[in-house]
Amino acid sequence: MLQIKAWYWLVFAMVLIMSELIIPSFTIIWFGLGALLVAAVMWAIPQLSLGLQLFSWTLASIFFTILWFKFFKMKMEDKTKAGISLEAVLGESGLVVKPASTDTRGVMKFTVPVLGSEQWAFICHKNTHMGDRVQVVDVSGNTLIVKIINT
Template sequence: MAFQIEYWHWVVFGMLLIMAELVVPSFTIFWFGLGALLIAALLWLMPELGMSVQLVAWAVGSSLFALAWFKLLRPMMADRTKAGIAREAVLGETGQVILAPQPPRRGQVRFSTPVLGDDEWEFICEEPVAIGDRVMITEISGNTLIVKKRG
């Protein structure tokens, strides 16, 4: 009596690999688990596949999943907030005034891309600005931006 690999063996193997990702947070084992689930579906559709074909398909499928993640999906998920980046990285960013400063209240500026984790900031400007004006960050003072009007 020869041992026959069934589709559910691949399901169990794939789920174990995916759960292993919780213990080893490298986000690479996950793709091998997904490859095993792909082989489970393939074996369910074509139960006569030989073991060597299954193993080659698993290696190729897992590699393609990992390649797709690292080359296509991961770059699209890049953090564009600039949170945690040094102050020099945000100097020169421009935003639009949404609340003009009127003493003793500071103005508010909104950025299209979050700056240091937030898209709205209080600001101080030496020259008069109105709602809708574009301003550029020249310095950061605590939780307040120092800006200048952009022409």
């Protein structure tokens, strides 16, 4: 009968974790962490049967994968607005929540989040006031360029 030792699981874990460098999908690593957990359990309980080892590895891998997608991935989302799509914001309108002058940026708020954010920095060629309604006419980097649509 094949006797799997703890260090086999450790090597398997390292191979899976290092393969994440070659295949950057950020999914293989969770199976590697599952194998690492089984290696730790094997050092504590060396007589664990192969069936229980495989079952433990499967459960641990599923647990780590769910943990990643349900909790941690949301907190690590890219909050920058780099590479925003001009078509997605062009023509959208919102309210000024922090006034801008010709030499300072203001902040506008959309009623529905645009590209994942309700509030955006903006530039306007005229001075704006709190509560003004503005419309997006262009994008410059991470800043919207707007025009006043009510006076």
